[in-house]
Amino acid sequence: MTARNRELFALIPASLLLTAGFAAVFIQRDDLLSDLSLTYGAIFLALCLAAHLVLRMTLPDADPYLFPLVAVLACFGLVMLYRLDEDFARDQAQWFVVGLIVFTVTIVALRRDHRILERYRYVIALGGIVLLLLPRLGSPVNGAYLSFSAGPISFQPAEIAKIAIVIFLASYLRDTRQVLVVGARRFAGITFPPLKHLGPLLAVWGTAMALLFVIQDLGSSVMFFGGFLALVYVATNRISFVVIGLGLFALGARVLYAVRPTIEARVDAWLNPFDPDLYEREVGGSYQIAQSIFSQADGGFFGQGFGAALVQLGDNPPLLPAAHTDLIYAVITDELGLLGAVAVLLVYLLIVQRGFKTAMLATDSFSKLLATGLTVVLALQVFVIVGGVTKLIPLTGVTLPFISYGGSSIVANFILLALLLLVSDRARREAMAT
Amino acid sequence: MNAPILKLFVLVLVLFAALAGMTSYNSVINADEYRENALNQRPLLKQALVKRGAIRARDGSLLARSVRGDDGIYSRRYSPLARRFSHVLGYDYALTIGRAGLEKSRNDELAGAGTELSSIVDDLSGKRQVGDNIVTNLDSRAQQVALDALGGRRGSVVALEPATGKVRVMASTPGFDPNALRDPQTFTRLNREDNSPLFHRATQAGYAPGSTMKVVTAAAALDSGQFTPESTVSGESPIVVSGVPLNNFSNAQFGSITLTTALTNSVNTVWARVAEQLGDGEMAKYMERFGFGSDPPMDYPDEQMLPSGVYDAEQELLDVDSGDVDIGRVAIGQERLRVTPLQMASVVATIANGGMRMEPRIASRIVDEDGRTVERVEPEEAERVMSEESAAQLTQMMSNVVREGTGTAAALQGIEVAGKTGTAELNIPQNLNQPWFVGFAPRSNPKVAIAVTLENIVGAQGGIVAAPIAKRVMESLLR
Numbered sequence: 039m040t041a042r043n044r045e046l047f048a049l050i051p052a053s054l055l056l057t058a059g060f061a062a063v064f065i066q067r068d069d070l071l072s073d074l075s076l077t078y079g080a081i082f083l084a085l086c087l088a089a090h091l092v093l094r095m096t097l098p099d100a101d102p103y104l105f106p107l108v109a110v111l112a113c114f115g116l117v118m119l120y121r122l123d124e125d126f127a128r129d130q131a132q133w134f135v136v137g138l139i140v141f142t143v144t145i146v147a148l149r150r151d152h153r154i155l156e157r158y159r160y161v162i163a164l165g166g167i168v169l170l171l172l173p174r175l176g177s178p179v180n181g182a183y184l185s186f187s188a189g190p191i192s193f194q195p196a197e198i199a200k201i202a203i204v205i206f207l208a209s210y211l212r213d214t215r216q217v218l219v220v221g222a223r224r225f226a227g228i229t230f231p232p233l234k235h236l237g238p239l240l241a242v243w244g245t246a247m248a249l250l251f252v253i254q255d256l257g258s259s260v261m262f263f264g265g266f267l268a269l270v271y272v273a274t275n276r277i278s279f280v281v282i283g284l285g286l287f288a289l290g291a292r293v294l295y296a297v298r299p300t301i302e303a304r305v306d307a308w309l310n311p312f313d314p315d316l317y318e319r320e321v322g323g324s325y326q327i328a329q330s331i332f333s334q335a336d337g338g339f340f341g342q343g344f345g346a347a348l349v350q351l352g353d354n355p356p357l358l359p360a361a362h363t364d365l366i367y368a369v370i371t372d373e374l375g376l377l378g379a380v381a382v383l384l385v386y387l388l389i390v391q392r393g394f395k396t397a398m399l400a401t402d403s404f405s406k407l408l409a410t411g412l413t414v415v416l417a418l419q420v421f422v423i424v425g426g427v428t429k430l431i432p433l434t435g436v437t438l439p440f441i442s443y444g445g446s447s448i449v450a451n452f453i454l455l456a457l458l459l460l461v462s463d464r465a466r467r468e469a470m471a472t
Numbered sequence: 473m474n475a476p477i478l479k480l481f482v483l484v485l486v487l488f489a490a491l492a493g494m495t496s497y498n499s500v501i502n503a504d505e506y507r508e509n510a511l512n513q514r515p516l517l518k519q520a521l522v523k524r525g526a527i528r529a530r531d532g533s534l535l536a537r538s539v540r541g542d543d544g545i546y547s548r549r550y551s552p553l554a555r556r557f558s559h560v561l562g563y564d565y566a567l568t569i570g571r572a573g574l575e576k577s578r579n580d581e582l583a584g585a586g587t588e589l590s591s592i593v594d595d596l597s598g599k600r601q602v603g604d605n606i607v608t609n610l611d612s613r614a615q616q617v618a619l620d621a622l623g624g625r626r627g628s629v630v631a632l633e634p635a636t637g638k639v640r641v642m643a644s645t646p647g648f649d650p651n652a653l654r655d656p657q658t659f660t661r662l663n664r665e666d667n668s669p670l671f672h673r674a675t676q677a678g679y680a681p682g683s684t685m686k687v688v689t690a691a692a693a694l695d696s697g698q699f700t701p702e703s704t705v706s707g708e709s710p711i712v713v714s715g716v717p718l719n720n721f722s723n724a725q726f727g728s729i730t731l732t733t734a735l736t737n738s739v740n741t742v743w744a745r746v747a748e749q750l751g752d753g754e755m756a757k758y759m760e761r762f763g764f765g766s767d768p769p770m771d772y773p774d775e776q777m778l779p780s781g782v783y784d785a786e787q788e789l790l791d792v793d794s795g796d797v798d799i800g801r802v803a804i805g806q807e808r809l810r811v812t813p814l815q816m817a818s819v820v821a822t823i824a825n826g827g828m829r830m831e832p833r834i835a836s837r838i839v840d841e842d843g844r845t846v847e848r849v850e851p852e853e854a855e856r857v858m859s860e861e862s863a864a865q866l867t868q869m870m871s872n873v874v875r876e877g878t879g880t881a882a883a884l885q886g887i888e889v890a891g892k893t894g895t896a897e898l899n900i901p902q903n904l905n906q907p908w909f910v911g912f913a914p915r916s917n918p919k920v921a922i923a924v925t926l927e928n929i930v931g932a933q934g935g936i937v938a939a940p941i942a943k944r945v946m947e948s949l950l951r
Contacts, residue, residue: 272476317511332514334498335506348514352543357517376499380492387488394481398474406473410480417484421491428494 041102041466042094048106049090052113053083059117062344082116082131085138092142096149097463099470101396104462107389108440108455114382115441118369121345122362126443133445137452144456152460153404159209166202169195170249170258196258197437197450200419201457203262204411207242207269212403215273242266243283247290256291256301257422257434261415263287268414269407272397308432326359327426327433330368333358334428341375348372362443364435367427382441383424390417393458399465409461412454516566520545523841525582525603527561527574529553529612530640530836535561536575536650538603548575550650556615558647559672560639560772560834569659573672574834576773578606581838581847604846607837609638614948618643621941627926628673629945630817634918636851637821637830639770640949641922642814644673675768675777678810679925682894682934683738683878684908685805687870688819690735692758693746694865695827695858701865704728705746707739713800718744721895735869736877738893740804747803755799756792761857762819763829765789769854770814770832780815782808805894813923816910821921823870824890824912827863829854871915879909881939884947888915891942893934894925904928909938913946920949 039047086109093100112134120127148154155162172195211218246263249255267283270276295301300322307316307324311331316324336342347369350356361369371379393413400406419436426433437447498506507515523546524538535554538546548564562573564582571579584603611631618629622645631641646669652658662670671677693699707726710717720726720740726733734742747755759765759781767777782790782797790797790808801807814832822829831852838847858866870890873879878893891911898904907929912921922945924938932938 268480272473272480275473275476312509312511314511328511331498331506332509332512334495335503335512336514337499338503339500348517351517351521351545352541354543357514371495371499376496379495379499383488383492383495387485390484391481394477394484397477403473406477410477414480414484417487421487424491425487425494428491428498430490430494 041099042090044102045090045093045105048103049086049109052086052106052109055110056082056113056117059114059344060120063117063121082113082134085134089138089141092145093459096145097459099467100459100463101392101466104389104392104396104455104458107385107392108451111382111385111389111440115366115438115443117344118366118441119362119443121373122349122369126362129445130443130448133448136445137448140449141452141456144453145460148457148460149463152408152457152464153402155205155408156209156212156404159206162202163206166199166206167245169199169202171252193446194437194444195446196255196261197444197446198453200258200261200265200415201412201450201454203242203245204265204269204415205408205457207266208404208407208411211269211273211407215403218270218279219274219276239270243286243290246287247294251294251298255434256304256432257426257436260422260434261418261436264418265411265415269411272410273403273407304432304434308429311429326365327429329358330365330427330433331429333365333368334371337372337375337379339376341371341373341378344373346373360435363437364423364433364442365427366438366442367424370441383420386417386420386439389413392462396458396462396465399469400461401465401468405461405465409458412458416451416454513567517545519579519583520547520567522546522584523602524548524564525584525605525839525841527582528605528607529557529610530608531612532607533612535608536564547654548650553612554651555647555649556612556619557610557642558650559644559670559674560610560642561650562773562776563650563653565653565656565659568656569653572773572776574606574608574772576776577771578835581606581835602841605839605841606835607839608834609633609640609836610642610834611640611949614641614945615643617948618941618945619645619647621944622926625926625929626667626673627924628677628813629922629924629941630674630813631920631922631945631949632817632821632830632832634821634824634912634921635830637832637854638836638851639832639834640920641945642674642834644671644677672776673927674813675770675772677812677927678778678780678783679812679906679908679927680896680898681805681809681811681816682896682906682908683740683805684816684819684892684894684910684923684934685803685809685811686735686738686743687823687866687892687910688759688762689743689747689750689755689803690731690866690869691762691823691858691862692750692755693731695758695862696750696754698750699731699746701732701869702730704730705734705742707734707742709741711741711744713744713748714798716798718800732869732872735892736872738873738878743803744800748800752793752795752797752799755802758857759792761829761855762822763815763854764792764811768812768814768818768832769852771834771849777814778810778812780809780811783810784808805896813925816908816925817921817923820870820891820910820912820923821918822857823863823866824918824921825863826860827856827858829857867915870911874911878933878935879911879939881935882909882911882943882946884913884943884950887913887950889913889943889946890915890918891939893939895932895934898928903931905930905932907932907934907937909934909942911942911946913950920946922946 116127119130246259249259267280271280303322307327311324311328349358349361390413397406397409419439423436423438425431437444439451527536533553534551536550539549540546562575564571564575582603584601618641629641629643646667648669707729709720709723726739765781766779767774784790798807802809831854833849835849837845840846867890874882874889874891879891882889882891894908896906898906908925910923912918922942924942
């Protein structure tokens with residue numbers, strides 16, 4: 039069977055999931071089947087098929103599982119959002135259309151050779167940094183500068199910037215990885231990279247630190263810096279570089295912890311979520327993380343069922359704040375239980391596996407590093423938000439890719455998927471040719 | 473570069489395993505603890521989303537029901553009749569001040585906490601989960617008579633049906649309006665008020681029982697086989713008990729008199745001698761059988777019930793046979809003995825029921841929303857306290873009290889009443905007394921057993937103040 043036929047078959051579970059999910063929400067709500075919402079479902083499936091046709095024409099040899107896995111997540115996210123609020127689901131469906139258009143445009147533009155991106159690496163890097171600084175023009179939300187509003191559209195530039203930075207790093211490290219290794223000096227038992235190439239790396243570290251200081255977004259910085267370290271490690275195979283990087287990051291985070299009260303509050307809320315004072319605190323308290331945990335505790339092994347989680351009662355303040363964005367994983371655990379939550383994690387893990395597989399198949403360094411970097415930032419994004427929601431690490435606001443409500447997240451992650459598929463198509467074709 | 477990529481994948485696997493681990497901890501492993509966390513209102517909210525069952529008096533009149541708010545949350549509304557039953561009924565404001573009384577003890581039925589399976593079936597059949605209704609044993613008319621008779625004075629009346637333990641009357645004054653507690657500030661204010669309107673005197677107040685305790689002593693004397701109603705004991709006064717002189721009321725002198733006479737005239741020295749002769753072990757045995765020393769086995773929250781018994785200075789229950797207790801004075805209701813009106817009602821109900829103590833029950837039937845009886849609350853035997861023969865002898869002695877002794881004010885037209893008065897002297901310089909009457913009627917086939925007491929009444933005698941209240945309530949219940 040060809041790769042694309044496998045993809046087509048793999049889309050069947052996604053469509054079944056969507057149908058079953060909507061049915062479950064209807065049963066729970068005790069409503070008559072609404073034509074309108076079924077139409078949304080049908081349109082969504084048609085869109086998936088359209089994207090499949092685009093891939094069939096443009097990237098015939100690309101990995102057959104990546105797109106269906108993403109479609110499963112997206113369908114699932116749509117059902118969850120529909121269950122929370124029909125308006126969210128409608129907006130999200132519209133963003134999916136935008137996301138798929140951007141996805142198609144990216145593929146069509148780069149299908150001849152995605153390595154053309156290397157030529158623009160400094161422009162892309164600069165663009166990424168500018169994007170990150172944009173929210174600083176606005177006002178902070180919960181102490182962090184995360185989103186930028188232009189008229190009615192508000193978007194989170196960190197989502198796009200993460201891709202820009204990965205492209206830059208992949209290209210830069212392809213250039214310098216040899217000299218980084220060859221020129222390395224051992225000092226006090228630790229291997230240090232050569233000084234003249236240290237500059238740009240320190241610049242990346244500086245950027246991550248600056249992110250922390252300027253936009254005060256711990257989640258995004260962890261994502262960027264983690265992606266950076268992963269790429270340095272893959273490019274040089276030197277664990278010592280990673281250790282140095284982690285040390286520098288820890289240093290920066292420690293300084294920030296001492297300087298910025300919002301970060302300290304986050305950590306306090308993480309360590310003592312059930313402290314009554316922190317729980318009652320209006321801003322920067324532990325109410326959100328405590329409610330997240332209570333919600334998960336309601337789920338148990340099998341969950342309470344679609345639509346059964348307590349999220350909001352009438353016009354009262356929400357019991358579970360940001361249920362459609364940051365805390366959507368808590369709602370999933372509540373309604374589908376440990377079983378459903380772990381299933382979602384497994385889907386992400388499969389995507390990560392396909393991403394790394396693509397990186398390993400790729401023949402040129404840039405493509406390898408690009409696929410690795412994109413996969414790592416995706417994995418880290420899942421880790422940062424799910425880890426935050428489950429109290430493994432302090433809670434910071436990033437989206438759960440393809441599931442959380444949010445236009446910039448959908449668009450950015452579709453670009454990420456397009457790049458992975460571009461790398462995959464070339465790599466698999468070359469692998470088959472040899 | 474493939475080796476580091478593989479290692480990176482292993483790292484991602486480890487990170488995701490940690491995520492799955494934390495999710496398991498939150499949703500399954502430690503879930504019970506999180507569900508019980510004091511900050512977690514979800515279990516209460518879930519109950520508040522279910523229509524809570526109504527509570528009704530014995531005659532079916534409505535006491536409490538639930539109404540649905542715009543946000544889907546149900547809240548409790550109490551009927552005007554509920555004001556009579558404020559303490560025994562309690563309240564359900566789970567999201568603010570909590571629950572109390574029957575609303576708390578019968579929460580599972582009222583909230584419809586059915587089995588997991590039945591709720592899944594309900595889900596599939598599209599049936600909304602609802603709580604069950606409760607019909608109580610409470611008699612709203614007799615309850616009002618009790619409240620009227622108490623007349624705003626601090627005190628309590630408890631009336632039980634001896635054969636079944638059904639609670640007919642459970643009054644505590646002053647009371648409160650359960651609807652007013654919807655405002656948590658009212659709750660805070662009432663909690664601070666001097667006459668403690670939220671305090672359930674029938675089950676929580678530890679009062680000195682005075683001479684009503686002689687009924688317990690008499691039961692021990694007769695059932696132990698060491699005494700009969702005709703046994704004679706010297707009633708001289710004063711005598712030395714535990715090294716301290718003990719007087720009869722008005723220091724009255726009696727010669728060698730029978731136990732029947734000693735109960736009819738409430739002769740302190742006789743009953744003190746009887747108890748000393750029985751010994752603290754025997755007295756402790758019978759007190760325990762009557763239910764002293766533990767919470768009454770009633771369908772009511774434990775934290776709203778006080779075990780009756782001898783309390784030390786630290787408010788801890790003392791063992792009656794520990795050797796530290798002046799058993800002669802316990803026998804006549806002095807010493808550090810503290811009893812609840814419910815305990816004393818249970819004592820006389822046990823005698824009325826031929827020596828078998830029944831568990832008191834407030835609820836009578838659990839009824840589903842369609843009016844079908846789901847569960848009938850059956851009478852439960854708690855313990856045999858004494859033989860039927862001893863109980864019959866004691867009944868005979870107690871009917872003398874009402875016929876010709878201190879309790880004549882409790883006598884009913886054409887119905888023979890058995891009883892015992894008590895007057896605990898709380899503050900002799902100020903002449904503050906705690907008057908009591910305990911008893912039951914009709915003597916041959918008892919339908920009601922009652923305990924009446926009032927707090928701190930100047931110069932009051934049980935036979936003069938408490939006995940007439942008992943008479944009115946018994947009349948209402950027997951009519």
